[in-house]
Amino acid sequence: MDQIKVILPNGTACLNLQKILIKKQTITILPNIIPLSNIKVTGKETFRISPENLNPITSLEEKIILTDIIYNYPKSKFNVIQSLQFSPIIAKLFYELIYNDLSIEDINNRIYFNNSEHWKSIYELLQFSYQEWKHRIQQLKKQDKANYQINMLKAEVEKLKSFTILDSTEHNTKNNYNLIVAGIIFIMKQNK
Structure with a gap:
């Protein structure tokens, strides 16, 4: 489960998803749930991005x-x-x-x-x-903050091309959280 990464627009959305996973699914080991602002480029990816894009x-x-x-x-x-x-x-x-x-x-x-x-x-x-x-x-x-976040997300997506990616950036409604929970459960079953 710790190999699954869920990226959400903000910390509140991350906290809400964590609560839903713990409450409804009684999951004890949570996936890596992070807000978009916490995405950082590390390792080899650092060399693929221009220096301006790494400096917000x-x-x-x-x-x-x-x-x-x-x-x-x-x-x-x-x-x-x-x-x-x-x-x-x-x-x-x-x-x-x-x-x-x-x-x-x-x-x-x-x-x-x-x-x-x-x-x-x-x-x-x-x-x-x-x-x-x-x-x-x-x-x-x-770089302005928005383009920095967009570039970090692109780098993260590039790094995770072989993984399933769930997108809930439009609206963080209860239905989207349910979709993410269903996606996480589906991915967990596939990885067994």
Whole structure:
């Protein structure tokens, strides 16, 4: 069972699956259940990935960069404190965009705001911030958190090509947990 690896989007999902496995299946030896953020590349895989992909930006670096970008935006009306408070919100938005394979333009294309001036100014700030944020991360020879996690997951999948992989990244509902439990039981029976 310890040879089975289940990768879930976050720690809460991992804990929920562990509880279900222990409670419903009375499994005493759990599979290796890890959140996506804990995937690390080790061994030979390290040499197959470019150095930039192994070096994610830290939360502090990202906050400083975004605060500076927001504060120095030419049309900015934000002071340093407001920029500092706004930066984690923008960081989360950028993470979600990248992780869900969306561009900053998708926000403007998918949301209809009657072409209000207020929305236009927000969108311009987001567009400027996004481009500048990407540029500064590249200058640091680092990678944003979403792409880092995506690359680590790809490396992990590449490493595990001979194993069965269950994907529950869309929605962590009770049905998905049941599917994972059923998959784990199926894999256990095949490995006997």
